[in-house]
Amino acid sequence: MTATTQPIRAETAATIAPVGDRGARLRRRLAYIAMITYAVLMFVPFAWSIITSFKTLPDSVRLSILPNPFTFQGWEFAWNNLNPSLPVLFLNSAIFAGAVTLTNLALGSLAGYAFARLKFPGRELLFVVVLATLMIPDQLRLVPIYVGFNNIGLTTGIAQYIGVILVLAISATSVFLLRQYFLSIPHELEEAARLDGAGFFTTFWRVMLPLATPALSAVAILQFQGTWNSFFWPLIIARDQGHWPLSLGLVQFRLAGGFSNNWPPLMATIVLATIPILILYIFFQRYFVEGVAAAAVKG
């Protein structure tokens, strides 16, 4: 069926098209080639890091697409020589990203729901305060938060995890995205639940939260990616290397760990640090795009 409709459409298009159609088609084709080239160019650096991770050091600075010889030396070197080891760094990244995602979902949906649906004095003012935090640079907060956390012991031992998670626990973006979504849900369902005798929390938990799954997914993806990739707050608060995430480990090893120009293990670490996000992106591309775009809609 499609086979028959296709040529007809092409034909009508050709008859309607104005003079100079051939020039337009050529331009279109050139534009496509340019776009495809640019799109491929986007993947080249990451592909290059994968290739390099399987090369030897002398081979890594040669312009050859296939590793010659193909070797796991870089991976082995990274595996054996990173301190803390790759699994520890990986686990730390997972702990930070998992915990921060959960806190943002929990606190973000509670606040987002309240700002969208519950009436209480001072609501608008509090919401303005939440949005205003977007304008406060992290760097202004560097000294006070470090000094404050240091005073209450959140920069040593296991508390470093809590320190990093606490700073990232709730972002204004999460509250904003969830509030916008709750605003878009019709009032009827909620009112029905309330007439059935459900309290505010039950209505939120049983009725509204399941309806907000798309927004929750977008927040989860954004927060997981953002925290997995985070560099600044772990750098400030996680002072012991045993608590570093992968991003921090990678940088510290290049700057101070004698890895500076040992490219294959560095590339192996980059690949490992990027793969979880890459997998998320491949499967949940829609949420990445929608989450980022939703943040812009307020503009």
Add this chain to the structure above:
Amino acid sequence: MGVGPAASVAAKPPGRTGGRRGSGSRAEAIAGYSFVSIPMLLFLILNIGAILYAVYISVWDWNIRSGPVKLVGLDNYTRLLNDEVFQTGIKNTLYYTAIWVPLTMAAGLFLAVIVNAKIRGRTFFRAAFYFPAIASSAAITTLWIFIVQPNGLFNQVRGAIGLNPLFEFFGFIAKQNWMGDQDTALQSVILLNTWTTSGTFMLFYLASLQTISREVYEAAAIDGANAWQTFWRVTFPLLRPGHYFVATVAVIGGLQLFDQALIGGGVNGDPNNALMTTVLFIYNASFKRFDFSLAAAAGVILFVVILTATLVQRRLFGQAPSW
């Protein structure tokens, strides 16, 4: 967290429509406050509280162990403004912002217009153009350093396709050390961040483009406008709220350049402070010089600069969106 649940129903006017209005019952208010309590506490302490604490630290002579030693008023600010490294940081940060913001906005808008057009495979192109934005700053900057190092992919490819004479004309040798040369280090970072951020700005602009109604374009087509005229006369002006949002985000982000500077140039922004930025200065003052009051003063100044820039932009672009 105990939210008085059952009471709420009784407090509501008996099941009539219109009960939504004026139903701000006590129970509802209590529920509202308890829902926002923990998030608001965190926002207030870690943001508003942090600002006040930063201002407080900045007017003291602050000891790393014992805390406040002596109230010195604005001495730290005077010291800061006379600090040559800080001046270099401010200069580099402003230079970076002035070049990077328009460059990335233009790139993002260009990509957005492309993926907003009715073309085959637009989902693929959108995903591909956004791809560089998904990796961490640590990974992408390290990768970039590898690519633009003297023996790196960039120098080798330009040699292989015969572009070296062109680069030589501009005074760059075949083994130019882009990140290691103080004349090109900051430019390399600008290019890196334009590449990685243009995908994000593309998505921002795309959301804005999709708010423009079809009728406007149809009207332009009836008036005989070509694609170029339509873009500059119709699309570009109608994107005003989008421009405002992207510009605000971009300037705030630009003035906070840090990760790439530290990863590329270490704690001193090497080579020769070429990558020293305002924020790197704050980090350096805190954790290398252990001069927290100087760092706090620098943070306060950076905040004032960002606030001013945002307000100026609001003036330039007219009425602000919701925030």
